[in-house]
Amino acid sequence: MLFRFDEIDRAFGWMNAVHHQLDRMLAQGGLADLPRADHQGRVTVEETEGDFWLRADLPGVRAEDVDLQLDGDVLTLSARRAVEQPEGHRVHMQERRPFEFTRALKLPGAVDADAVKATFDAGVLTIRLGKRPVVQPRAITVNVAR
């Protein structure tokens, strides 16, 4: 065998790590994850005081192959990529997978649709969703004439 793993590589499992982190992040973010197709993407959701943040690992995905939609409090992310094999080459190792998935994430709070910003850097999609300010109930003092 021309290429082989060493001990470091055997000690860690890629998909296990993905699932573990996904579960943890969703639990921390308090987000309900709607049914989804299998994919390799790693998604992190965080909540700060003024925003929700979503980060998705989309290595090798072109910007035009990402679709993002916000409908009320549901954010839907779709992405796909192909994995190419160079022509005339033998395969020695093949772990990278093509994927095509759609994920719908229900946000725990209202989002200001005008305050959504997405950036794509180093194969990571970052989405910032500004929260819609909560209208606080006001106590009104009413003077009653006697």
Added chain:
Amino acid sequence: MNPRNRVEQMPVDVFGNDDGFVLVADLPGVRVEDLTVELDKGLLTVAGLRRLGLDGENAETPTFEYRRRFQVPDEIDGERVAARLEHGVLTVTLPKAEAHKPRRIPIS
């Protein structure tokens, strides 16, 4: 656990033909300045620091390292190994030759 001590492996494809090998690795979140590709004594090491806080606004977001090593055949010409990082995907081309000299590979 200090996230900086965390190491994960990345999924990798390796293809080969008579001219050499091509290694492709998914490294989302790794920028050129945080990536090292090294060939020394027939051992190819790919290591990249993954930064999730891409906007610098989430300092608590875990940072970890991708690291993986590969035994490469002696026939690889270390002088001509090239690496390219694009959209979170690293491509290393390893042409065949006689040279065995260890060298650090510049990343474009």
